[in-house]
Amino acid sequence: MSATAIDRGPWLTALARINAVDIVLWALRIGVLLVVVVGTINELIKDPYTAAQWFDFLMFGLTLGSIYAQIALGYTMVYGVLRLINFAHGDFMMCGAFAGYFVATPLENSGFLDTHPVAGMAAILAVAIVVSTTIALLTERIAYRPFRRAGGLAPLICAIGVSFFLEQTFRGMFGSDVKAYPSPSWQRSAFQFGSLQIPRVDALVIVLAVLFMGLLYLIVQRTRMGTAMRATSEDPEAAALMGIDVNKVVVFTFILGGAMAGIAGVFYAFVYKQVYFYMGFEPGVKAFGAAVLGGIGNIPGAMLGGFFLGLVESIGPSVFLDGLGIPAPYQLRDLIAFTLLIMVLIFRPQGLLGERMAKKRA
Amino acid sequence: MARHALAMALAPVALLLGMQIAAAATVGPVTDPIGVIRIPKGAPVMIGAYMVLSGPDTALGEDEERAIKIGVNNVGGKLLGHPIALDFEDDQCDAEGGQTAATKLASTPNMVIALGPACSSSATPAAPILWQAGITDIGTACTAPALTAPDRKPEYDGFVRTVYSDNDQGASDADYLYKAEGYKTAVTVHDGSPYAEQLVTVFGNDYEKLGGKVLSKEAVAPTDVDMHPLLTRIASEKPDVVYFPIFTAAAAQILRQSKEVPGLEHTAFFGGSALLSADFIQAAGPAVVGFRIGYPDISASAMGKGYPKFVAEYKKDYGEGPISGYHANAYDAFTLAYKAIMKVSKTDKAGNLYIGRKALRDAVFATKFEGISGPIACDAYGECSQFHGTVLQFTSADPKTFGVGKNPIKIWPK
Numbered sequence: 001m002s003a004t005a006i007d008r009g010p011w012l013t014a015l016a017r018i019n020a021v022d023i024v025l026w027a028l029r030i031g032v033l034l035v036v037v038v039g040t041i042n043e044l045i046k047d048p049y050t051a052a053q054w055f056d057f058l059m060f061g062l063t064l065g066s067i068y069a070q071i072a073l074g075y076t077m078v079y080g081v082l083r084l085i086n087f088a089h090g091d092f093m094m095c096g097a098f099a100g101y102f103v104a105t106p107l108e109n110s111g112f113l114d115t116h117p118v119a120g121m122a123a124i125l126a127v128a129i130v131v132s133t134t135i136a137l138l139t140e141r142i143a144y145r146p147f148r149r150a151g152g153l154a155p156l157i158c159a160i161g162v163s164f165f166l167e168q169t170f171r172g173m174f175g176s177d178v179k180a181y182p183s184p185s186w187q188r189s190a191f192q193f194g195s196l197q198i199p200r201v202d203a204l205v206i207v208l209a210v211l212f213m214g215l216l217y218l219i220v221q222r223t224r225m226g227t228a229m230r231a232t233s234e235d236p237e238a239a240a241l242m243g244i245d246v247n248k249v250v251v252f253t254f255i256l257g258g259a260m261a262g263i264a265g266v267f268y269a270f271v272y273k274q275v276y277f278y279m280g281f282e283p284g285v286k287a288f289g290a291a292v293l294g295g296i297g298n299i300p301g302a303m304l305g306g307f308f309l310g311l312v313e314s315i316g317p318s319v320f321l322d323g324l325g326i327p328a329p330y331q332l333r334d335l336i337a338f339t340l341l342i343m344v345l346i347f348r349p350q351g352l353l354g355e356r357m358a359k360k361r362a
Numbered sequence: 363m364a365r366h367a368l369a370m371a372l373a374p375v376a377l378l379l380g381m382q383i384a385a386a387a388t389v390g391p392v393t394d395p396i397g398v399i400r401i402p403k404g405a406p407v408m409i410g411a412y413m414v415l416s417g418p419d420t421a422l423g424e425d426e427e428r429a430i431k432i433g434v435n436n437v438g439g440k441l442l443g444h445p446i447a448l449d450f451e452d453d454q455c456d457a458e459g460g461q462t463a464a465t466k467l468a469s470t471p472n473m474v475i476a477l478g479p480a481c482s483s484s485a486t487p488a489a490p491i492l493w494q495a496g497i498t499d500i501g502t503a504c505t506a507p508a509l510t511a512p513d514r515k516p517e518y519d520g521f522v523r524t525v526y527s528d529n530d531q532g533a534s535d536a537d538y539l540y541k542a543e544g545y546k547t548a549v550t551v552h553d554g555s556p557y558a559e560q561l562v563t564v565f566g567n568d569y570e571k572l573g574g575k576v577l578s579k580e581a582v583a584p585t586d587v588d589m590h591p592l593l594t595r596i597a598s599e600k601p602d603v604v605y606f607p608i609f610t611a612a613a614a615q616i617l618r619q620s621k622e623v624p625g626l627e628h629t630a631f632f633g634g635s636a637l638l639s640a641d642f643i644q645a646a647g648p649a650v651v652g653f654r655i656g657y658p659d660i661s662a663s664a665m666g667k668g669y670p671k672f673v674a675e676y677k678k679d680y681g682e683g684p685i686s687g688y689h690a691n692a693y694d695a696f697t698l699a700y701k702a703i704m705k706v707s708k709t710d711k712a713g714n715l716y717i718g719r720k721a722l723r724d725a726v727f728a729t730k731f732e733g734i735s736g737p738i739a740c741d742a743y744g745e746c747s748q749f750h751g752t753v754l755q756f757t758s759a760d761p762k763t764f765g766v767g768k769n770p771i772k773i774w775p776k
Contacts, residue, residue, distance in 0.1 A: 049598050052624065060590040178418045178611050180618075180647035188622070199622055272587045273618045274611070274645060276418065282585055314591045322595075328581035330592040331554065 025346065032343050036320050043323030052195045057315045063202040063271055065310020066209035070264035071287035072294070072302035073216060074136075074257030080233040080297035081253045082148065084155050088139060088162040090284015092258055096132035096265030097275045098170060100124045101181060108182030117186050128262035135166070136258030140250060148250075163281075171277040178276045181269040205267045212263055213303050216256060220299060225252050233297065286337070293341050295351025304352055312337045391708050394718030396496045399472050403713030406447035408470060409699060411477040412463035412488065413502065414455035418610040421639035421685045422455070422480045426502050426692035428685075430477060432675050433696035441700065442707055444715055449473070453484035455609065456555075460484025461491065468495035474717060475500070475699045475726075480688060482506030482557035485521070493520030496719035498702075498726050500524060500695040503688035505531060505635070506556040507564060510745040520723050522744035524694040524735065526658055528557070531635065532564030534751025535605065535656040538774055539632060540572040545602035551580045551592075551616065553608040561607045561634060577601050584612050589619045597625030607634020607656070614645035621649055632656065638687040638754065640764035648759045654773070659752040660687055660735075661772055668734040683765050691747065694733035698746070702726040 049057075071093055078086040103124045107113040113120040143162050147155040187201040220226035225248075231239040232249045240246050268283065269275050290309045294301025316336040321329035344352065389398035401407060411430055413423030427450055434446050449470060451463035460479060467476050468491055476492050479485050480503040489509070492499045494517065501509065501523030508514060510527055539545045550566055552558035559581075566576045577599045580592060593616070596604060606616055613633055620626050633655040643650050662670055669690060677683055702725035708716045730739040740746035754770035763769040 049594075053594050053598055056594045056624065057591055060588065060594070064588050176416050176418070176420055177641045178614060178645035180614070180645055183618075183647060197624060272615065273647060274587070274614065276611070279587075282587070313588070318591065318595055327579055330586075330595065331581035331583060333591075334583070 029343065029346060032339060035324065036340075039320035039323035041323070042325075043319050046323065048322070049318070050195075052197070055196045057318060058311070059198055059202050059206075061311035061314030062307065063205050063310070064314060065307035066206050067264050067268050067271070067306075068283065068287045068290045068310050069213060069303045069306025070209055070260045070267070071283055072291040072306045073213065073260050073299060075288050075291040076294070076296055076299060076302040077220075077229070077253050077257050079291070080299075081229060081236075081250060082144070082155075084144065085159060085288070086144075086257075087156070087159040087284070087288075088166060089257065089261060090280035090282075090287065091163050091166040092132045092136050092139075092261035092280070093265040093268065093283065094170065094275075094277065094280030095135045095166065096128035096262030097181075097269040097279060098174065098265075099131035099262070100128040100266040100269060101179060101275045103127045104182045108184060113182060113184045114186065117184065120184075125263060125266055128266045129259045130262075132262030132265060133255055133258035136254045136261065137251065140254045145247075145250075163284075167277050167281070174277065176277060178274050181273045181275060183273060187270065201270055205271055208263075209267065212260065216260065217299055219256065225249070229253060289338065289341050293344055293351055295353045298351065298353050301351055301353035308352070309337055309341065312340050316340070390710050390714060390716045392716040392718045392721075395720050397719045399474055399715075399717040399719065401444055401472060401474075401715040401717070403715075404444070405472075406445045407441045407703065407715070408447050408449060408473045409475055409477065409696075410449045410451065410467035410470065410473050410497070412451040412453045412460065412467060412484065413478040413480045414459075414484075415450065415452035417454055418641060418645065419455050419481070419636065419639075421641045422503065422636065422688065423452070423478075425639075425684055425686035425689045426478065426480055428676065428680055429672075429689035429692040430696045432672065432679060433693045433700070435679075436675075437700055441703060442709060442715060443713070453479050453481065453488070455479075455481040456483050457487050460486070460488035464488035464491040468492055468497060473497055474703060475722065477692065477695045477699060478502050479504055481555070482509060482560070483555045485509055486556050489521040490515075490517035493517055496520075498522070498699075498719075498723040500699055500726065502692040502695045504557070506560045508556065508560060510741075510743045512743055514743060518744075522698075522726055522740050522746055523691075524698060524733065524738055524746050525688060525691040526747045526749035527745055528561040529564055530749035531656055531658070531751065532561050533568045534749070535565050535607075535632070535634075536568035536572055536574070537751070538656065538753050539603055539605070540569055540574045542774055543603070543630070545574065545630060547575050547577050547599075547601045548603045548605050549577050549580060549596050549599060549601040551582060551596075551604060551606035551608065553582055553584045553612055555584065555609070557636070558606075558608045558634070562605065565605055565607075582608070582612055582616075584609055586612055587615060589616045590623060592616075593620055593623040593626060597623055597629070600625070601629055603630040603632055605632050607636070609636045610639070610642045610645055613637055614642060614647075614649075617646045617653060618649045630654075635687060638766070638770070639685060640761040643756065643759060643764055643769070644761040646759075650756045650759050652755065654753050654755045655770070657687060657752055657754050659750040659772070660690065660766055661752075664736075664750050664752075665690060666732055666734045666736050668732075672734045685764070687766070690733070690735035694735050694738050694747075697731065697733060698726060698729055698738055701729050701731060705729065 074089045107120045139162050147158050190197040190199045228244045228249050236246050290305035291302045294305030313333045317329035317333045386395045387398050389400050392398045413426050415423045451466055453459040453463040467473050476497050476499040482504040485504040489499050498520045503525050505528045507527045507529045550562040552562045635657050637655050705725045706721040727740045736748045738746050752772050753774035755773045756770045758769045
């Protein structure tokens with residue numbers, strides 16, 4: 001008897017604490033869950049797509065997701081080390097894409113990109129990495145470092161200002177028109193596996209993105225500088241007392257983030273074929289969402305969040321919304337992606353893999 | 363749509379923040395139910411213009427800006443002894459930009475009349491703001507049917523346009539795709555803008571009346587980049603044609619990515635009038651070759667008598683031919699404004715100029731002339747232009763080759 005009374009006590013207490021907000025939140029969760037489940041079941045019953053088309057959806061999602069993941073890494077590393085949301089990071093990507101464009105176009109026009117694809121891609125990536133890394137480093141030195149000890153929202157507002165500055169500078173220098181990225185012939189073909197096919201450019205982007213992300217993970221986990229980064233992320237003051245040069249660590253973080261942004265910019269432009277001054281904003285916001293989804297400050301989390309967001313954007317409208325008979329579902333793909341993002345964060349506020357450093361500190 | 367709704371909701375607030383509100387007045391020799399403009403001797407006649415002057419669709423607005431400036435030069439830069447001052451505002455081809463531009467023009471003292479915009483997204487919230495301030499607005503390339511529909515709301519009473527309605531464009535496109543090409547099934551794609559949304563609706567209705575079938579009505583956001591999933595979805599429906607009269611950036615993405623999506627090899631893609639520019643050729647790259655758009659006939663033979671002379675002036679002033687398609691409509695908008703102002707203006711002995719706002723609006727509606735785009739004569743709802751449909755086809759991916767008759771070329775009617 002006494003044991004039952006003890007068991008019921010906390011339950012009754014918890015029930016008594018439920019208020020209207022809790023009920024609305026749970027109703028929201030159940031509603032979204034119903035949309036997902038009912039939509040998926042209906043879509044599976046309707047079965048409007050072939051296996052090859054489902055595979056295409058998957059590949060498109062993975063391609064987009066791998067780009068989001070690379071951009072998200074920059075957000076998450078800077079946040080991990082500086083606790084700064086670097087809103088200019090999407091624009092570092094734009095700078096890399098532009099730099100790549102000015103190399104890729106003459107290479108394409110001369111035929112070099114078709115005849116020497118490896119050397120051509122290496123040159124494009126190298127220039128993009130150098131430009132976006134340089135801009136990231138200049139941003140850190142000129143704009144962010146003076147705000148490093150400033151409290152409140154000043155660093156965030158500075159980051160937003162840098163974002164506008166970069167966009168308008170590129171607009172002034174290169175115009176506001178949309179420029180077509182080269183599309184060499186080897187990118188236009190596809191690998192064929194029976195009825196399934198993977199566009200070469202998608203395969204290249206996914207494979208290289210995973211390789212680069214793996215390399216970055218090894219750098220952070222296995223090198224002395226990576227260890228210093230993680231130590232600074234844990235506690236910058238204690239790291240400094242242990243002899244770690246925090247400035248060097250921050251610079252190294254921006255080098256890694258800038259390089260990943262440059263690579264992502266080139267990949268993004270090769271897949272979606274356009275560059276213009278505002279192109280970094282939307283993927284930047286989404287990649288930030290991906291970083292939060294994975295658990296901001298957590299590198300594998302950022303990768304996972306990027307892939308998750310890309311897949312939901314690609315597959316979500318066709319599965320959930322089409323199954324419910326909602327017309328023009330792709331107009332709502334941002335809505336569905338961010339709704340799912342919010343739902344994940346309601347269930348797991350720390351993100352999919354959690355904000356590891358913060359958790360340890362706590 | 364949400365942004366458009368927000369802009370509409372904020373319009374009255376903007377009005378309260380300092381712009382002039384139309385009210386009956388007698389000033390000098392003129393009495394007018396909604397107000398009188400007094401322009402002191404020697405002071406300029408202010409003519410506002412708002413159009414897209416930045417972003418991917420810049421050519422659309424810049425082309426019109428140039429035409430209006432040529433119009434001003436051709437009247438000697440003066441109106442009844444007063445210099446003409448032009449105030450160009452960038453509406454960015456969206457609702458917020460249109461609202462901001464209209465608020466700026468409406469709050470400018472003695473703004474006589476407004477020209478533009480090029481985009482229906484801008485005109486929809488802007489025209490009521492201008493008319494509430496007693497300013498008549500002559501649209502130059504905004505073609506959404508609702509703007510001059512018989513059931514339009516009273517706040518659009520001050521809006522007319524020297525460009526056709528998409529009721530005509532949609533019917534022409536349906537006629538070409540169904541009858542001339544024999545496409546029996548279509549998928550439409552709009553981008554949420556009033557222009558695209560209303561045009562695909564008109565097209566869909568006309569296409570189905572002819573016997574065609576619209577398999578689905580899709581939509582994208584103007585800023586969308588990844589069109590692969592949407593195109594895969596469209597491929598699953600196997601349409602004969604995809605009709606997507608949207609703007610440069612998103613349209614170029616659809617066109618380029620359509621070449622990479624399996625199942626669309628035999629599907630035709632057909633765009634709209636916002637895509638007639640070198641910028642679109644640049645954005646779409648090699649995929650543009652063979653691509654077709656529905657457009658009003660702007661070949662010299664279909665235009666007014668003064669058009670060749672205008673083109674010569676354009677080339678002389680700007681060192682190149684017209685960079686988009688609505689320059690003639692913009693030139694005619696200025697001419698209409700000029701003639702109407704001349705008709706209703708009164709000058710006192712001291713040389714001050716007086717213009718009744720309602721009288722000016724009525725004069726704009728009543729003025730008829732032979733424009734460089736064809737005859738201009740407004741109906742009761744502000745539709746002043748004639749329409750002759752055509753289809754243009756791009757022939758080269760080199761933006762330097764852009765020019766109507768060269769790239770793209772007219773392919774229909776034969």
